[in-house]
Amino acid sequence: MQQLGAAAHHATPFLAAAPDHEREALHEELAAEHERIAGGVDSAIDIGVVDEKIDPSHTRGKITQALAEAPARRGRHKNIPL
Numbered sequence: 001m002q003q004l005g006a007a008a009h010h011a012t013p014f015l016a017a018a019p020d021h022e023r024e025a026l027h028e029e030l031a032a033e034h035e036r037i038a039g040g041v042d043s044a045i046d047i048g049v050v051d052e053k054i055d056p057s058h059t060r061g062k063i064t065q066a067l068a069e070a071p072a073r074r075g076r077h078k079n080i081p082l
Contacts, residue, residue: 018026044050054062
């Protein structure tokens with residue numbers, strides 16, 4: 001089954017209420033609707049709001065790499081008067 005994504009959490013009651021033999025087809029229909037409305041990950045990459053799509057099993061390594069490549073310090077800062 002294709003993942004619906006967090007924005008489609010409203011679909012859960014519909015899926016739960018659907019008969020077992022209709023559930024997968026309904027899931028696919030809702031996923032397609034979400035893709036059409038939200039644009040999907042590939043669209044987000046194209047417009048620059050997402051850097052890259054990674055496999056969940058590579059998440060830890062990507063985070064470790066990003067932290068290792070980040071500057072050690074951001075510099076000295078002072079309190080800003082409010």
